[in-house]
Amino acid sequence: MSPGRxxxxxxxxxxxxxxxxxxxxxxxxxxxxxxxxVMKGEFVSIMGPSGAGKSTLMNILGCxxxxxxxxxxxxGSEVANLSDDKLAYTRNRKIxxxxxxxxxxxxxxxxxxxILPMIYGxxxxxxxxxxxxxxxxxxxxxxxxxxxxxELSGGQRQRVAIARALVNDPAIIMxxxxxxxxxxxSTTDVMEIFSELxxxxxxxxxxxHELDVAGYATRHVIxxxxxxxxxxRGPLP
Ligand SMILES: Nc1ncnc2c1ncn2[C@@H]1O[C@H](COP(=O)(O)OP(=O)(O)OP(=O)(O)O)[C@@H](O)[C@H]1O
Ligand SMILES: [Mg+2]
Numbered sequence: 001m002s003p004g005r006x007x008x009x010x011x012x013x014x015x016x017x018x019x020x021x022x023x024x025x026x027x028x029x030x031x032x033x034x035x036x037x038v039m040k041g042e043f044v045s046i047m048g049p050s051g052a053g054k055s056t057l058m059n060i061l062g063c064x065x066x067x068x069x070x071x072x073x074x075x076g077s078e079v080a081n082l083s084d085d086k087l088a089y090t091r092n093r094k095i096x097x098x099x100x101x102x103x104x105x106x107x108x109x110x111x112x113x114x115i116l117p118m119i120y121g122x123x124x125x126x127x128x129x130x131x132x133x134x135x136x137x138x139x140x141x142x143x144x145x146x147x148x149x150x151e152l153s154g155g156q157r158q159r160v161a162i163a164r165a166l167v168n169d170p171a172i173i174m175x176x177x178x179x180x181x182x183x184x185x186s187t188t189d190v191m192e193i194f195s196e197l198x199x200x201x202x203x204x205x206x207x208x209h210e211l212d213v214a215g216y217a218t219r220h221v222i223x224x225x226x227x228x229x230x231x232x233r234g235p236l237p
Contacts (some may be wrong), residue, residue: 001070010040010172016070019058030056032226038205043198046207048223054207056057056221061205083172092120096165098175102157104149109137110160111145114167121168135163139193149228155186162193173197175206179213190214211236
């Protein structure tokens with residue numbers, strides 16, 4: 001552990017910046033000087049206008065992309081400059097990521113989509129299907145394990161995607177507008193799952209446009225124009 005590190009911090013972003021480049025010359029700064037520490041067991045919502053940089057930030061947090069400057073410590077280890085392979089390894093071990101558009105593989109059944117991350121994890125082959133069925137059943141999809149994604153409703157697909165995110169038992173769950181494509185009943189179902197995960201001690205970070213979704217979180221970060229303009233703990237301001 002590095003000196004001065006807060007042992008309860010799971011995520012420490014210091015002076016994080018992200019720019020895209022158009023051609024060789026033109027820099028488009030998207031995130032500027034993001035400083036954010038997330039403690040173990042927090043439930044954080046990230047809100048802000050379209051184009052503010054929320055997805056860019058989530059992709060960095062979720063080890064799907066790297067910052068162009070600054071430091072990102074995940075569980076005390078620097079990940080800002082890891083190679084693609086090491087980044088993918090870290091992501092698979094520590095983070096479950098849920099996307100707005102589910103990102104299920106269309107030719108695999110619900111169970112096989114959930115089995116996929118276990119192939120790169122450390123679950124014995126003979127245990128994989130059992131574990132996938134268990135977790136799908138827990139999320140109310142026991143009758144649907146052998147359905148293909150196009151045979152499932154949006155809410156059911158998102159629950160499969162959540163099962164896939166949880167199957168390697170990551171300590172951190174991240175989600176970018178997980179209810180963005182769902183009706184209000186499915187939104188409530190999905191948010192009840194996130195609440196239960198929070199109660200069980202997981203750290204959760206989620207981007208949303210919806211106030212009632214953000215209301216489930218216990219800390220609220222507002223991103224405007226690539227920087228954090230507000231960061232409050234407790235109920236929604
Ligand atoms: N690959 C890229 N190349 C160039 N610019 C990009 C790229 N990806 C994102 N951007 C720009 O970065 C800015 C932030 O995008 P981002 O997707 O992070 O916003 P967001 O806050 O998630 O918005 P939304 O609420 O609409 O999802 C936008 O202006 C976008 O055009
Ligand atoms: Mg976005």
